[in-house]
Amino acid sequence: MRPYTSLLLTTLSLPGALSNFLGPIYPAPRDLTSSNSLVAAAWKNLTISLDRSLHGQSNSTLSEFNDLTFSVGLFSTRDSKAEKLQYHHAAPETRNASFGTQTVDGDSIYRVASVSKLFTVLAGLIELDLEEWERPLSEIFPEFAHFVREKSNTLDPIYDTQWNAITPFALASQMGGISQYGAPWTPDYLALYVLEPLILGTSSPEYNPATYGFPPVDPSDPANHAPCTTPEGFVGGICDPESYAEGASTNPPIALPWTSPVYSNNGFTLLGMAIANLTGKTLDDVYQESIFDPLNMTSSYSVVPPNSTLPRSVVAGEPQANFAIDNGLSKSSGGIFSTLNDLAKFSTAILNSTLLDTHTTHRWMKPVTHTSDLHYAIGAPWEIYRYEHPETGLVTDIYTKLGDSGSYGAMTLFIPDFDAGLNLITASTQATRSQQTLDLVQAVIGVFLPALTKQAARELEQKYTGTYVSATPGLNSSLTLTPSKIPTSPGLSITSWIQNSTDVLSIFYGSPIFPTKATLRPLITPHGSNQIAFRLATTPADPVLPRDPSNLFSAFYDADQFAQLGQYTYANLYIGEFVFEIQEDGRVSGVTPAAWVGRLEKV
Template structure:
């Protein structure tokens, strides 16, 4: 039995075979390939990376351009942060790194003549969608995803009965086929919104060759005349044709989240704003975050005036999609709460941080409501998924990214006096500087915690473990009862010689033959067993500092002690 100060960790053994004529390619399972690592800001690797990050942003705002793209330092002010839930001092505060830049145009603005800082409040627009989904998960869990929206929004149930969508699927949405989960993951196939942004609002629309409209034909909902729920919004929106059939392709839509907001109100009997405050903002102490325009604008970032900037814009029913305000401190707190499952169970978080559908770009997928970017330097490193939400509204842009494999994240908030700024250069700099450093830290700590020779005191059984630049831990030697067990495993797979044997951090095991020309490790998990135990299961016993003391290999009925 493991004593109270010890714990166990399970690794998968990915047995990677390749013919000598084939190049070696690692193929770990999806997810972290190393155990959780500690992050200390005074460590050499992390400290150096953060210094380089500061220097990179200093250069960016000085030059206004670079390999990551152009920015506009004369007009764009921004704040950004990196945060972590790993052990170490990096998790002691809301963020482990911050950077602020105040543009000359903001310094001269009569509405916000101050330098931006960690408490500066920006409008975060579409990041609101994350909080809307989070609120649903806290209230009901994801069991609601497959339920029809008509169950919770009676106006759409009525529309489904009145409009013959089955007979005319081109003109009308069949609301009975639309689920809550499809709304939350941009898969409902419905219109982007109704009225807001319609070109008929422009006085010169006829000059563009658009046909004239009578007063009754102009959409009744816009930013100057917000629609109420039943009598106005649904009576108009239910007449909108579908953009795509439900569940077929991701289509960005603010209306999806407006409808989700109404569903939340039906479920809870409270306003969406109250649910947001009670479920998330209050429990996490996010005092600089709100759905409505903050009453106190002393911390506000307003690049021009409130109206022109979009600070005072009211979105009415669309608020659950696009209305929120926040700071990098509060968003860092929120990001850490998601990564640490502070308000949800771990199993619920695991399901939330997963894709629901691909886009036509193989590097991008969609989640609830995440835009997921697959990064990493594959095949030399494992794939690293970054769960993001990004938005521009008025003269504001916002970006949040979570990296579950490393338990880290970032947030970028910006405002510009001319147009909403592009934040891709900022995000790319963070990725290029931070991810390699995190991978290096993971390798160094894995080698220190698990590397070495493990041996039996009663049998001729040993393994030698180390870490290199590739994913996972490398098993240099593996002897079981005097037999080269690496060769045994190769023989089981019909391979003459095993090129490599690697351990990947996982709760299940993987056995992988790389001669197939594709990465199929998930298909080979638990393939070989002996007396019901997997040949590819390794259970490491750790001390309170996370250092391995021994490894148990259940199939071989042996426990090997780690040498000094």
Template sequence: MFPSLKTTSLFLSCLTLGAQAALDGHCPPLGPVLPAPTEPSKHEAVPAAAKALKEILQQMTASYNTSAVAIGVKSIHESNLLFEYSYTPPNKDKRGAQTVDSDTVFRLGSLTKVFPVLALLKLKDRGVSLDDPITKYVPELRELKSQAREDSQVWAVEWDDVTLGSLASHMGGIPSDLITDIAPFGNLSAYGYPPADSSKFLGCSGFFGMPSCNKTIFFERFGERPPVQVPFSPQTVYSNIAFPILSFAVEAITKQPFADFVNNEIWKPTNMTRSFTEKPDDDLAFIPVNDSWWDADLGFQGPEGGYFSTINDLMRFGDAILKDELLTPAQTRKWLKPVIATSSKGLLIGQPWEIFRAENVTTDGRMIEVITKTGDLISYYSILLLIPDYDLVATLLVAGPGGPGEISGSALNLMASRLVATFLPALEKAGKAEVEAAYGGTYTDKKTNSSITLSLNDDGPGFSISKYVIRGVDIPTTDPGSTLPPAKVPFLDPPMRYRLYPASTKSDTQTSWRAVGTRGTAEQVEMSDAQIVWPMASCITWAMMDRVTFMGGARDHFVFDVEKGKLASGV
């Protein structure tokens, strides 16, 4: 329920464990620069990474007396996990499971937020769009303005301007929460607060023995809270309450309880048999000693952070996302895209994803996006990670009462960083080995005196193209770029440097690739970029692809014929 964004800076800072960057002046497109490995477990680098990560985690958890850890890593191309780790502390609550494994239930906290958004996306066939105003489905929200101190932008939410998508991406500008008011929980004068007016208490929260709040209290009281921003403000503001409101929309559309929709339309098809919208039997779960948060009932706010699951179920869920089993391929790709930036250079926000960007993980030094949803419910923490560049899913679930030497949100993010920094270089090696065996080598057409060599003999991104001769013409020294070729053929010194990257367009019998040229040495590129105030100013590959065509064909387009997954020929 509570966002763990407060600790996510560690997620990026600890990625410096990765190898040194080696872009060498190249500008690869964002996304995979080689196909993801389909049999990563068979490459020696991957089990070696698993061993190294296990040793790291053993050191990190050695001091835990009351904190439990469960972690899984999986390629969507293999049925078994690439890595599995669990830690059972010596001290745990007798109510819960006494041994932690990948089937042990944990609370998810805000990881729960993915389900209201996915539910709405699955309703596209009913005409639902994330651009729809929330009042199209929950018109009673308009009545909340009558509870505001005054009808102005400062004190009242203009609900007709709030869309489903703005709520899903924390851009609705609405108040963050309803049930986190601290007034009923003690004398707070020492912190500068005035005496509390008990007539203003909600009388519910679901915490510390108080009953949970229901939908009725939301519509009776939430309008008292002023907005934080106007919708779609540049200042994104994390909102818990947005996701119960989205669940109201799902219920209005489907005419069934939101929990039933999640169970029937998401969890059952994905075989998530140990995921729950309400607290399951205690003996299924890890419960920290004397923990009160295991029993906390978030009531109507359950869709923001109240659900329960396991490593194995969440691995099935992540698998299903990246395999396009829950949405169409186009819907999935769109869902995993960021929609707004934050003040952190390394963090973008999706619906409802937290998308981290790092340049220091893989040997080629390119930008990698790690799509995550984090969760924090005081003594329970969670992270789901999706890395489409490598078709990788990872999940981390931990719980503990906190305190010195025990688990915390920052410790979980540190674990996630270690996982990414350890596994991605190994997967990169596995992918290169597979792709070089399939595509590497020299392609020759003697009839036209043409020859192209593809190799992975350096740390740069994608394939290196050398011996690039077409109809007797040496392309690297004569390429005029995206301009109309001059009458006199130029001689380039230094020559163009080319890399070949996979495109997302493919069929059962062909794969499509695009070549990207770099004009100048790495030093020349660096000197040019140093004159511009924003970083990597010359990196405009996104604007240069498919620019030079001849008789309808693109100069940078390479197509390979494949048979039963193996290369047959290249064009």
């Protein structure tokens, strides 16, 4: 009887093979910038194509970005020089601008729109404790407490927001179900009707409620207005936190709390107010003290940048109409100004856990909820895209935050599996700016992520493959690793494995412990560690086609290896785990099969 047979008596039956566990496909690559790097080569080819297309030398689809001013660049915690891989383009609108810069580079100041939400959540994670993140808003804002008390016996879940069930964390993860609107994002027809004569001195049928058959209401009743869109609040230009909270308290919900993700700028205004309330600081001080100063982000602002920075500011159109706007209470939703170089500092600090501890970062960079799209999930405030590699079908999660407001757009993309990512900032008064921002992200990630994957595969082969032998005299132990030749299961294949003169491979090969399609894949390891653990991972015998529900349940054991990881052990150590030693220069010097303890040196 083979040794693994008895193990099956105490574990789940495993029909077929298992699929890979969620995690990196390869160890994060260390070389993104040298003349030998596949990433550098891919970036060079992309920038050459952009140059040709944007200067009329090519009719490729990249020429659509000619009217878009943009700055795009990479970052990596493994290769700090990656931040130098940038590309900048000034559209004719910017080159002929009367205000601001006429050229763009890594120090050009843009509005980053809703990427500001990422700053707000990070600042909150730094400043607030877990209890404060889960405190009901009715305990933070007296106006909400008053509303809850008034509705205690007459609460209508369709028309009354349950502020006693919504927390700052619910706001951060877009799970509060609260209204999207609130000045200045989404128009309310009554507010437009009331405000048009005051602002423009006209009264057009376009905003008259009677044009649409709306019933007459009392325009002086604050309950009929979005927060701070009453004539007094709007025209006076003053919206204090108390007035905003009072106006928001009567907003009807879009969904019940924690039932469905609902994007809400209003929610992030309230989140910023909550952080200020709980810390006793202004939000500007929170950003400055918790993020800008520690990261030396000297070109980032939560207020309109000083006039001295105008020569390097990207101004799309008239300054007062698009750029030089202080978002006031809504700055926590979309009021940050920054540069590509500062965003690189910000992004690498997140991946490096510079401002948070590693465990908090890992918990933060996880989904909170699904969406109706199988390739798209929501975090706090992450918008998470699930990239399926065409060659392997394996998944790489990309954690992003999109910014899109007025004449400015931005997107920051983190690829935790590779300790890398990219930032993009755009500006244009053209109506096509929003779509072009997404199209440009698609074009860049379509080049960057495959190149990153291939570079990681190359480094795996160069550094990890080969033969490892025991340095202990008289001990016959060795391990030989080669690149996997299984397209759907990349990684390291074990071609020979002797431990204490025992041919381990012949004993376990073909068993549930070591299926025939098993390869070694890395686990997430903290940056800076001199060790990295690999685990045996396998692929399904019959992969499930996307969106095919015919074996949704019957393929459970084929669907995800999470149910089986760490099941087979010896002396409380995992049989399928291999721990590699990494030198400071990235060289692999040895490996320890965990359950066999003895270290094997690379030869």
